[in-house]
Amino acid sequence: MPAGQRATDTAYEAVRQMILSGEAAPGTRLGEAELAEMLGLSRTPVREALQRLGADGLVEVLPHRGARVVLWTAADLEEIFELRTLLEPYAAARAARIGLEEPVLIELRGLCAAMERAAAERELARLAQLNSRFHAALIDASGNQRLPAMLTSVMHAPLILGTFHRYDAETMARSMAHHREVVDAIAARDPEWAASVMRSHLRAAAANLKEDQ
């Protein structure tokens, strides 16, 4: 999804960032006129952007009643992690099977290092963003062209940020180690290993989420 020059893309990115950064809290009403004025655009591209965000699952659009930032329940989180547990290990396995170019592996390891730095400094917002990029890169690396689009609706950073807030030092270290291990498994061209680590990674996150809820 490129930024593009179109006003629609501007609006899409702007509203998306508002949501992902937490500026627009879950449940917030997103009025077309209000956003249009804020962004210096007309309602038309804003409206289109909201439709797209609705398709992404980031906002909820009700006929004649406008758009709101979606509210996540505990059940939603459970659903999301179940779906990720199905799809991401598959993506990791495929990436391992088809093999990745050296530059891609280097990029993934770079993200691992960056995440570890962010974790050490408790820069959780930055960590969540890097984490999203890491998982997105892996999904792209799977070679399945449909997977990225399918997962956009369940890979939203605000969720991830919420999970990182709960992590203690040990859990955090384990999560970082998982990232490294997935990349090593892929580099070793071992699909079973890659899928297995990814599954562990996601189940660990899901378990942590359930604990205090």
Added chain:
Amino acid sequence: MPAGQRATDTAYEAVRQMILSGEAAPGTRLGEAELAEMLGLSRTPVREALQRLGADGLVEVLPHRGARVVLWTAADLEEIFELRTLLEPYAAARAARIGLEEPVLIELRGLCAAMERAAAERELARLAQLNSRFHAALIDASGNQRLPAMLTSVMHAPLILGTFHRYDAETMARSMAHHREVVDAIAARDPEWAASVMRSHLRAAAANLKEDQ
């Protein structure tokens, strides 16, 4: 996705049916003005409908260049069946685990019977439509609210129709038997069984597709 009274919904359903019925062949250009005039609407709701269909994966919208009905390649079909093989067995297993109300089971068995009739009469278009309804019903029955939306992009009837055309009598009978067996497995509350049959069902379809390609 309800029909709704809005012009946008009218346009969405109309164009969707054009594609699913084959009236608009893959690769066909979908001009906004042309569709608008055909449907007696303005370009605005048509445009919105095309965006939604783009998100569904039924049409491809290129900036400044309009929308076309998507073209499926063999690789696309392979991808789609891989994703369905991941998600639908999961759906069947969940349906078996949580258990279904008697009316739902009756509805599913009704669809099985209807499909068998359609298959016997070689009413393949009708069969494809019933088949879509059957799978959609199962996905709904999984209880995972996100699954239906995720699978819309890979559950398009034209594909299925294409597969049925290739079926000989034996393969067709096997496919129908799979449907019955999945329902029985769910009724028996056996998740493993349900998932396994569904997996067989999809792999059989995928194998058939690859044969003469």
Added chain:
DNA sequence: CTCAGTTCCATTGCATACAACGTAGGGGAA
């Protein structure tokens, strides 16, 4: 005081007009 009915207002839905982009076709130079 509570609740139902009604009116008003804010907001979304749709239509139309204009602007901007992309493509196809023609004309000129090498």
Added chain:
DNA sequence: TTCCCCTACGTTGTATGCAATGGAACTGAG
């Protein structure tokens, strides 16, 4: 003849105005 550029047209992108819907506030009766 061939290639490139440039112009013209058709299409998409955006803005704006009006219509229609939904909700809230107000009023009246019970």
